[in-house]
Amino acid sequence: MLLTLSPKTLSSSSFFTVHKSQNPKCKSPDSCRFKSLKCSFDRILVKSEVQIERNLEFETGETFFRHESARGRDLGVLSATLYKRSNGSLRVLDAMCGCGIRSLRYLVEAEADFVMANDANDDNRRVITDNLSKVERGTGDERRWVVTHMLANKAMIERYMVADFFDMIDIDSFGSDSSFLRDAFNALRLGGLLYLTSTDGYSSGGHRPYNSLAAYGAFIRPMPFGNEIGLRMLIGGAVREAALLGYHVTPLFSYYSYHGPVFRVMLRVHRGKLHEDRNYGFVTHCNLCGHSHTLRFDELGLMGCPCSDTKASSSLVVSGPMWLGPLHDASYVTEMLELAKEWGWVSEGTGMDLDKLLSIMIEESDPRLPPGYTKMDEMASRAKMNSPPLKKMMSALVKEGYAASRSHIIPNALKTDCPMSHFVRIAKENLHS
Numbered sequence: 001m002l003l004t005l006s007p008k009t010l011s012s013s014s015f016f017t018v019h020k021s022q023n024p025k026c027k028s029p030d031s032c033r034f035k036s037l038k039c040s041f042d043r044i045l046v047k048s049e050v051q052i053e054r055n056l057e058f059e060t061g062e063t064f065f066r067h068e069s070a071r072g073r074d075l076g077v078l079s080a081t082l083y084k085r086s087n088g089s090l091r092v093l094d095a096m097c098g099c100g101i102r103s104l105r106y107l108v109e110a111e112a113d114f115v116m117a118n119d120a121n122d123d124n125r126r127v128i129t130d131n132l133s134k135v136e137r138g139t140g141d142e143r144r145w146v147v148t149h150m151l152a153n154k155a156m157i158e159r160y161m162v163a164d165f166f167d168m169i170d171i172d173s174f175g176s177d178s179s180f181l182r183d184a185f186n187a188l189r190l191g192g193l194l195y196l197t198s199t200d201g202y203s204s205g206g207h208r209p210y211n212s213l214a215a216y217g218a219f220i221r222p223m224p225f226g227n228e229i230g231l232r233m234l235i236g237g238a239v240r241e242a243a244l245l246g247y248h249v250t251p252l253f254s255y256y257s258y259h260g261p262v263f264r265v266m267l268r269v270h271r272g273k274l275h276e277d278r279n280y281g282f283v284t285h286c287n288l289c290g291h292s293h294t295l296r297f298d299e300l301g302l303m304g305c306p307c308s309d310t311k312a313s314s315s316l317v318v319s320g321p322m323w324l325g326p327l328h329d330a331s332y333v334t335e336m337l338e339l340a341k342e343w344g345w346v347s348e349g350t351g352m353d354l355d356k357l358l359s360i361m362i363e364e365s366d367p368r369l370p371p372g373y374t375k376m377d378e379m380a381s382r383a384k385m386n387s388p389p390l391k392k393m394m395s396a397l398v399k400e401g402y403a404a405s406r407s408h409i410i411p412n413a414l415k416t417d418c419p420m421s422h423f424v425r426i427a428k429e430n431l432h433s
């Protein structure tokens with residue numbers, strides 16, 4: 001019989017004593033494989049944390065769990081639900097499920113028909129199984145969930161070898177996830193969703209250019225908008241890997257969270273590689289004038305900075321190749337926002353509200369906006385003035401015919417296609433008007 005616990009208190013760390021014989025894995029106090037369990041003569045002390053997320057109660061035990069990742073899980077569930085609603089069925093691989101909270105949410109909230117909850121660490125089994133037991137397991141073809149303990153690559157290879165494809169694969173990995181990409185593309189149904197996570201903040205910050213080159217095929221140098229570069233590098237890595245297999249991907253949304261930091265992108269996978277992808281190339285940034293622009297492969301010989309200062313060539317930083325197109329699909333994120341409103345996931349007063357986040361993502365999707373953002377502080381120091389209010393600056397830019405948007409990555413920054421010199425002039429005019 002598996003160890004079962006029913007904690008009486010919520011969201012606090014509690015200790016429970018259970019009889020050793022209830023735990024099939026514990027042979028003796030000295031050889032207990034559960035790193036986290038302390039066995040005494042005939043009792044086990046289990047540290048169990050019970051959480052509530054979106055009204056779902058679950059336990060985390062000693063698995064890796066971050067409350068701060070709830071927003072990323074919300075976004076995954078909204079996408080999964082849209083998929084289920086438009087395709088009629090939904091089969092999910094939660095490839096690194098931890099305690100199984102995502103699997104539980106895909107089953108309950110997105111009404112997934114089937115979830116494979118996989119985590120390489122089989123010590124997590126009891127917690128995952130207990131959490132998923134809130135949903136009837138079913139049998140045979142009606143089976144709604146299974147728990148497996150394989151390396152994520154094996155879990156994907158095993159399924160595609162028997163032509164059993166998933167509609168959605170969620171890879172919530174530590175570090176960089178590029179080693180999972182190829183198997184994930186193979187194991188996904190065409191038109192399916194791939195939800196990728198990376199916590200590799202060093203690479204996106206340009207501090208390990210040879211690491212990013214190895215993992216994503218992108219040589220990344222420090223740029224003032226490194227966190228956006230992190231998202232673009234992740235999408236770019238997937239674009240490249242997909243092309244190798246004869247597929248192409250489009251980003252549905254991209255989400256950066258400073259807790260970690262964590263970079264998440266939801267991609268849709270399509271058949272056929274794009275022979276000429278105008279959205280794949282380089283980002284340049286001039287540290288002298290603050291101007292950023294894009295450089296496609298066929299423009300490499302034209303490299304230079306519009307500020308044409310003599311010092312400019314040594315101030316010009318180039319990173320890539322990476323994704324240059326919009327970070328999100330505006331109409332898709334609009335559907336996500338409508339669903340969030342339908343479910344009442346709005347104005348909850350928890351950090352940045354979900355509806356506000358999705359609204360900013362819609363703004364950021366304007367295809368005229370180049371990669372990067374400018375912090376208002378930087379603009380103010382270039383213009384030698386106090387920084388004007390963000391909203392006032394945005395409407396001034398729009399009035400002059402430029403695209404302008406907030407950034408979901410950083411609060412007091414602006415994305416625009418306006419060159420820095422005009423930007424400073426417009427700021428000065430508007431601060432004094």
Ligand SMILES: C[S@@+](CC[C@H](N)C(=O)[O-])C[C@H]1O[C@@H](n2cnc3c(N)ncnc32)[C@H](O)[C@@H]1O
Nearest residue numbers: 064065095096097098119120121150151152172
């Ligand atoms: C970031 S945690 C997952 C958190 C979980 N998805 C959530 O939302 O709470 C990563 C998990 O991946 C598991 N893991 C690490 N490497 C793995 C691999 N190669 N294959 C499968 N699971 C792996 C770890 O045991 C850990 O539980």
